[in-house]
Amino acid sequence: MKAPWFLLFLSLIVSVNVTAQTTKTVKKQSPVKMETPPEIERTKPEPPNQYQLRLIMENDAFGGFSDRYYTNGSRLEFHMTAGESNPTRRILGYWNELFITPSETTKYLQGFALGQEFYTPTNITKADVSYGDRPYSSRAYFSNSLTTATEDTSITTELEVGMIGPSVGGKSAQMNFHNLIGSPTPQGWDTQIPNSYSGAIRTDIRKFYHRFVGTQYNVNLGNIQTDVSFGLIFRFGNVDKTPGPGSSALQPGPPILHEDGKGYWYFYINPGGTLQLYNATIQGQIGTERTYKAQNRNSAFSNLDNYLNNPTLEAGEREIQYKALTEDNGRNSLQRYILFNEFLVKGTNNPYNIGLNYLIFNNIFNGAEDIEKTTRIFLLKNLVDQWDTIPDNARALAIYSIFRPEGGKLPPIIRLYSYEVLSQFILDPKQREILLQLLRDEIQYRDEKTYVADLKRAVGFVRAGFVSVSNAGFLFGLHYNYQTIDFQSAKGLPQQHQWVGFQLGKVF
Known part of the structure; x- marks a missing residue:
């Protein structure tokens, strides 16, 4: 797609070099001044293509915390430079540019991701539903995203398709993992939220006004989750205003933002809150007759x-x-x-x-x-x-x-x-x-029937951790997450949950 323009560019460069040498040779013999054509002056090389991989893993077992609520999440991503003719950039670029002013240094990265999330009640040793507790549910998805990034701002918009329910394989995955680590076998996966297909769009906006202070906005619209989040980001380390990579599989944010030979590292704390309008992992699929609720x-x-x-x-x-x-x-x-x-x-x-x-x-x-x-x-x-x-x-x-x-x-x-x-x-x-x-x-x-719970509209969270991106583009991150519960619980149940996650990645 770029080959004819690239060959033309090389031929022009060769022509310019030959002309320059000839000019030096006959400079004293000819008063004619050689000028570079305007179209050559305007021709600039595109930035080199960038490819990267990122893996995010989260589990409450990593921190030795209680096994309940959001118990596991994982996400594997592939990103690459998106040129002007990239279909994803053409479709999502208009939306991203509502929140950002592009410049010559603006980066565009197209991404593909596979992810999954598992949710369980407080006591996983019960085969029946514990009323007033969070129901079992699992979801998996595939997404296509575009990240538009400047030196201090990133906009990541993601289109997602997936499903929720037994077909995701949450039962066998968690049972095998618990058998491997010697934890109690979860007994109630047969009561999980039933199968339903999902579609969603979400946008993550991060902007840094100072290299140590920034804001984060996240909007989800879809038939699995519809919510809005806001948070502050405070950080300390060897970093400029780059937003850096996102940290959570629940709100993945931008990929690895990196330039060759420019590594950075920082510690951060990210307090914030979420306003929930709908959550199928708690309330079940919209309009189903297979769900009921009772405290x-x-x-x-x-x-x-x-x-x-x-x-x-x-x-x-x-x-x-x-x-x-x-x-x-x-x-x-x-x-x-x-x-x-x-x-x-x-x-x-x-x-x-x-x-x-x-x-x-x-x-x-x-x-x-x-x-x-x-x-x-x-x-x-x-x-x-x-x-x-x-x-x-x-x-x-x-x-x-x-x-x-x-x-x-x-x-x-x-x-x-x-x-x-x-x-x-x-x-x-x-x-x-x-x-x-x-x-x-x-x-x-x-x-x-499947038990479902009532939704808690306001949810608070605090995230903290460490991020390092080396000069060669290696990413390592370690993240702690604290969150108030997102459903209306029975009396006596824990009102918060904690888990730990990590991410690894490489820019090529």
């Missing part, structure tokens, strides 16, 4: 008076206890098991001891939490001692609950068996069938 585990147990039309004092007290039992936020298993033992075991004709009763509690009220190996052995021994006295449905739920496959959803039939066994000792025979039918309807309803 507490509402069930037939929560409304006994309405279902059974029996507003007695005893029923009212019992209903209060059932509600307390069902308020599972992922962190209060012991307290609720004490309630279960006090009000659904003691004072009834329940003949079973802790082995079967704990499994019933765990399946109905505790989100089918994964049972530790030592506890499993204890429960199994207890079950063996009373095996001949328990019915077939109790045996089935006990065997499955003890030897349940890792990462598997609790089957509806096992949940129903748990309800059947428990109902034998808390309701009279006339009421039992009514309640069991309601429970069957509830199981069928919830089996095809």
Whole structure:
């Protein structure tokens, strides 16, 4: 595409050199003054093409923090110089130049990226949803971007297509990683936000008014995330006004901004906030019928008076206890098991001891939490001692609950068996069938649904770290991230999250 102009440029240069030499030779013999044609004076070589790779990795395990909320993100990028005829520059350049005034030194870089993000609740050992917690979700995307950069400002606009849901592979990826590092196996990926395709455009603007002080703006528009962010950037080091590379996989920003032989390094701190309008990793896909939300585990147990039309004092007290039992936020298993033992075991004709009763509690009220190996052995021994006295449905739920496959959803039939066994000792025979039918309807309803949470509009963040770009264009960055939670949580859940990331890259 550039070859004819390049050959013309070489021929003109040769012509100029020959003419200059001839002029020197005949200078004394001819009064004619040789002038360089104007079109040659205006011809300037384009800057050399630049190619670069960058990898960003983030995980809460890198910093030894709790495994929850935004738990992993990664992004691989390739960037190259975008000439005037570059399609991406032609399309996105008009938008970028609304925020920047181009000059002869303005750089244009086209980028391609692959990225993924994983999100989990506070307690990953539960197979069911912990109501009031963040739902499981995973997303992956491919993007095409244009970065327009001057000596003190960068504008990066990115067009993204991707998807959210089980097809991304978040379940197998996190299970394999946790098995590799010896962490607990996540049990609830079968409850994640369902499949949906995504499209988005986002723009990141960074401007430095002083080499140590700058601002950052970030706008996302799409059917996965729609939000606006603002932050200040304070830094210290051997750096001029260059915005430098972005730091987070969630807000990647510009690529490596570098000139040959001009390395730089700096420490930075980046406080800011985000205003969220929509987030599919929390709220699910727009318009779906497969999602529902409830801050507490509402069930037939929560409304006994309405279902059974029996507003007695005893029923009212019992209903209060059932509600307390069902308020599972992922962190209060012991307290609720004490309630279960006090009000659904003691004072009834329940003949079973802790082995079967704990499994019933765990399946109905505790989100089918994964049972530790030592506890499993204890429960199994207890079950063996009373095996001949328990019915077939109790045996089935006990065997499955003890030897349940890792990462598997609790089957509806096992949940129903748990309800059947428990109902034998808390309701009279006339009421039992009514309640069991309601429970069957509830199981069928919830089996095809995915829990979603309410959105928290305002989210605060602080990022800090170190960035180094060598004279030869090698990038290394280490980044710490602190963020308040982005969803409306149940009481008692952590209201913040922390993770660490790094990035590596090279300019060629």
